[in-house]
Amino acid sequence: MIIAYFIGVFILGCTFFLMRRRYAQHITAGLLILLQWSFTAYELYRMNFTGFDFFTPDELGVLFLVILSLLMLPAYYHSFLYLEKNNEQMRVRNIYLAMLTFFCGAMSGVYLSNHVGMTWIFIELTTVSSCMLIYHHRSVESLEATWKYIFVCSVSVALSFIGVLFLSIAVTRAGLEDFTYSVLIESASGLDPFWLKIGFLFLFSGYTVKAGLFPMFTAGVDAKDQAPTPAAALLATCLCNGGFVAIFRVFRIIHNNEGGAWAQKVILVSAVLSVAISAYYMVRTKGYKRLLAYSGVEHIGLAAIGLAMGGPGFFAALLHVVLHSFVKAALFFQFGQVSYIFKTVNRNEAGNYFRINVWGGLALLIGFFCITAMPPSGMFVSESLIFLSMIDQRHLPLMIVVMLLLTIIIWSLGRSIFGLLFTPKKSEYPPVKRLPLAESVSQYVLLALVIWLGIYPPDFFVRFLTGIVSQLT
Amino acid sequence: MTHVLLVVFSMTLLYIGIANRLFTYINILILQGVILSGVASIQLHDMNWGNLAFVLLETIIFKTLLIPMFLKNIIRRNGITREAEPFVPNFVSLIIITLMIVGSFLGASTISMGNLDTVFFAVAVSTVFVGLFIIISRKKIVTHVIAYLVIENGIFILSLAVGNEMPMLVNSGILLDIFVSILVLGIFVNKIGDVFKESDVEQLNQLRD
Numbered sequence: 009m010i011i012a013y014f015i016g017v018f019i020l021g022c023t024f025f026l027m028r029r030r031y032a033q034h035i036t037a038g039l040l041i042l043l044q045w046s047f048t049a050y051e052l053y054r055m056n057f058t059g060f061d062f063f064t065p066d067e068l069g070v071l072f073l074v075i076l077s078l079l080m081l082p083a084y085y086h087s088f089l090y091l092e093k094n095n096e097q098m099r100v101r102n103i104y105l106a107m108l109t110f111f112c113g114a115m116s117g118v119y120l121s122n123h124v125g126m127t128w129i130f131i132e133l134t135t136v137s138s139c140m141l142i143y144h145h146r147s148v149e150s151l152e153a154t155w156k157y158i159f160v161c162s163v164s165v166a167l168s169f170i171g172v173l174f175l176s177i178a179v180t181r182a183g184l185e186d187f188t189y190s191v192l193i194e195s196a197s198g199l200d201p202f203w204l205k206i207g208f209l210f211l212f213s214g215y216t217v218k219a220g221l222f223p224m225f226t227a228g229v230d231a232k233d234q235a236p237t238p239a240a241a242l243l244a245t246c247l248c249n250g251g252f253v254a255i256f257r258v259f260r261i262i263h264n265n266e267g268g269a270w271a272q273k274v275i276l277v278s279a280v281l282s283v284a285i286s287a288y289y290m291v292r293t294k295g296y297k298r299l300l301a302y303s304g305v306e307h308i309g310l311a312a313i314g315l316a317m318g319g320p321g322f323f324a325a326l327l328h329v330v331l332h333s334f335v336k337a338a339l340f341f342q343f344g345q346v347s348y349i350f351k352t353v354n355r356n357e358a359g360n361y362f363r364i365n366v367w368g369g370l371a372l373l374i375g376f377f378c379i380t381a382m383p384p385s386g387m388f389v390s391e392s393l394i395f396l397s398m399i400d401q402r403h404l405p406l407m408i409v410v411m412l413l414l415t416i417i418i419w420s421l422g423r424s425i426f427g428l429l430f431t432p433k434k435s436e437y438p439p440v441k442r443l444p445l446a447e448s449v450s451q452y453v454l455l456a457l458v459i460w461l462g463i464y465p466p467d468f469f470v471r472f473l474t475g476i477v478s479q480l481t
Numbered sequence: 482m483t484h485v486l487l488v489v490f491s492m493t494l495l496y497i498g499i500a501n502r503l504f505t506y507i508n509i510l511i512l513q514g515v516i517l518s519g520v521a522s523i524q525l526h527d528m529n530w531g532n533l534a535f536v537l538l539e540t541i542i543f544k545t546l547l548i549p550m551f552l553k554n555i556i557r558r559n560g561i562t563r564e565a566e567p568f569v570p571n572f573v574s575l576i577i578i579t580l581m582i583v584g585s586f587l588g589a590s591t592i593s594m595g596n597l598d599t600v601f602f603a604v605a606v607s608t609v610f611v612g613l614f615i616i617i618s619r620k621k622i623v624t625h626v627i628a629y630l631v632i633e634n635g636i637f638i639l640s641l642a643v644g645n646e647m648p649m650l651v652n653s654g655i656l657l658d659i660f661v662s663i664l665v666l667g668i669f670v671n672k673i674g675d676v677f678k679e680s681d682v683e684q685l686n687q688l689r690d
Contacts, residue, residue, distance in 0.1 A: 136662065139665055153688055
């Protein structure tokens with residue numbers, strides 16, 4: 009089935025290149041989403057069956073596959089809106105839609121692969137398929153962002169391949185043949201801790217380029233700044249989740265080994281530095297999209313702190329990443345409207361948004377409360393769980409530092425977003441057509457999902473998360 | 482025999498540190514590809530026929546023919562200045578690269594390797610570090626791509642040392658990825674060459690906070 013899925017995605021992606029009519033693109037995108045959803049339903053139904061040796065739909069993979077499938081529908085909807093509003097040429101549309109399709113297929117592969125090498129291949133494929141999305145505007149800035157993104161990704165993915173090789177030294181020493189995560193997790197205690205640690209270090213620092221954590225986060229920020237907002241929404245959510253899944257799977261191996269505590273220290277250093285750096289840059293940056301990208305660095309950093317703490321922290325980290333995906337996607341879709349109205353995402357030029365677009369402004373306001381984890385938001389639950397686990401592990405001074413950094417982050421987010429909503433930065437803005445409510449519906453749905461999942465989580469969702477966490481202890 | 486080849490390989494790293502012209506860099510890449518195909522054919526003699534043919538194909542066709550030709554084509558097409566223009570003097574690079582090689586050999590000899598070959602390990606690690614050093618110390622974008630290929634060569638040596646049991650399918654996927662990434666990198670070097678007069682990293686400073 010998974011092979012059929014990849015072939016289907018590939019064929020649908022290729023057909024985008026041949027299109028001359030808009031309705032044909034809409035139909036193909038509809039077919040693609042149908043394929044994605046039926047595939048997700050199938051994998052949910054066949055949980056934990058290995059398909060084609062390398063792919064196993066375990067709880068972790070399926071959870072993020074469901075998130076990708078949920079976000080794909082608004083992403084394609086907003087992509088069509090974006091292409092229509094910018095009046096793009098047919099060729100540019102075709103390239104964009106085809107690459108978006110390949111990108112989604114590659115991310116599904118990252119989530120579901122059960123083989124260390126396979127994860128690596130699909131991570132590399134996400135780089136290759138996202139380059140044309142970032143280069144969409146064909147401007148000097150987007151060229152720079154694309155070049156930096158591809159180059160930093162290639163080098164860090166090469167570093168993570170060194171990690172794969174070191175891991176394979178540990179594996180062959182233990183006399184194992186198989187290189188799948190499930191086997192490695194079972195026999196983790198018999199692996200040589202030295203090689204496992206080095207392997208983890210390289211794999212972790214390589215995959216941080218996708219997750220958006222400390223050493224390699226820079227390229228991702230530029231990419232999310234330059235990509236069209238619907239694509240940036242997927243880059244900032246599903247791709248970060250992909251990097252997180254890849255790190256989480258390797259972490260699961262080392263956690264069952266005596267090197268687990270050491271790995272948690274490595275993650276903690278990277279996570280706290282991520283939060284600190286994002287706080288620094290969020291004060292400095294002028295662009296709203298860059299602000300959102302740095303806020304992604306902060307949130308994945310917080311989730312990584314949860315991983316480093318252990319215990320309830322694992323659950324909190326997963327919940328945080330899931331909720332962050334919905335909030336960040338909603339905000340990026342909303343900033344698509346902002347950049348359409350003001351033709352810029354610069355903090356000093358766009359303003360008075362609430363007057364110009366009431367429904368969009370309201371979505372932005374709710375989005376602000378969700379992203380800063382104020383109480384109705386589900387992220388309040390996950391963040392407080394992370395802080396509770398820090399208290400559990402007696403990291404009180406560190407917790408105070410992180411909380412101070414979060415205060416700075418909330419201040420700079422509030423300054424930017426409230427400035428955008430209520431302060432007129434210029435005396436007059438060029439008149440634009442009033443945007444219909446329909447374009448903001450997806451944002452409201454996603455934000456409502458965040459509040460619902462955090463405040464009143466349904467049983468199956470909690471069961472899913474506890475199922476993933478139970479394999480860690 | 483493999484050790485002799487590997488020592489020659491680490492000498493090419495020293496040569497890359499003092500090379501002045503871009504074409505010298507590419508010729509060094511070709512030489513490295515030839516050495517690697519030799520090492521691979523000796524090291525993997527008891528591997529099955531198909532896999533061996535595949536690895537040799539990769540080293541000879543890709544590393545010594547296609548990619549260098551592609552890079553030379555890029556340099557000609559964009560009229561890139563033939564000088565490498567490093568940020569640091571060649572003498573300093575030579576010293577740093579020497580220290581890297583010596584350091585990796587010393588480091589490798591202190592780790593208990595078991596059945597792993599120390600020379601392989603040390604040469605691989607030093608190649609990766611030299612590649613990273615070339616990236617940060619050279620100004621041209623093409624030299625960055627070349628340094629990325631040097632890192633890939635280091636990884637290739639490491640994978641020979643490990644002799645890993647990864648299946649053929651994964652191997653071919655990895656090869657495909659490297660090929661595609663080089664292609665994509667090349668395409669964007671061309672784009673950068675079209676947009677900017679000089680393809681230096683100093684042109685790429687629009688995006689910052």
